[in-house]
Each structure stands twice: as structure tokens, then as C-alpha cells.
Amino acid sequence: MAALFTAEFQWLWTIVLGLALFFPVRSLIWSLAVRRAIKKEGGVTDEQRLILKKRAAMTSILLCFVFAYFYTASLFTN
Numbered sequence: 001m002a003a004l005f006t007a008e009f010q011w012l013w014t015i016v017l018g019l020a021l022f023f024p025v026r027s028l029i030w031s032l033a034v035r036r037a038i039k040k041e042g043g044v045t046d047e048q049r050l051i052l053k054k055r056a057a058m059t060s061i062l063l064c065f066v067f068a069y070f071y072t073a074s075l076f077t078n
Contacts, residue, residue: 007076017068018061025064030056 004012033052037044044052 010072010076013072013075014065014068017072018064021064021068022060026053026056026060029059 003009030053033056034044034049037048037052
């Protein structure tokens, strides 16, 4: 079990941390985008909400993966 916490498994921990962060970050980005669209346009349709959710998902994938990579890299380089 202790072998899992070595630098050899850095990619595993990067993926695990990225997945753990994905859903809350996507929800946060999506809610901020919807609020901005409502404030700007006065209302948002269901189709626009779906488009904004897809954009939020792509943004959060990139953001979470980059953060998880650098975080695990800093943990395992000692």
C-alpha cells in the first residue's frame, strides 16, 4: 500500500485529484456564467444553459488537470 504513495504513481494521483475537483469546479464556473448571462441579457433559455454547461465542463477539465498536475508534482519532488 505504501508503494502507491511514491513518485511512480504521480499520474494516478493527478487523475484522482483532477476528477475529485472536476464536479465542484464545473458547478461553480457554470453558475457564474449563468448569472453573468442573466445579468447581461435578462434571461437564459434551457439551450443556452446547456451550452454554458458544456463550456464550463471544458474549462474545468483543463483547469483541474493543470492544477492537479502541478500540485502532485510539488508533493512528489522532495
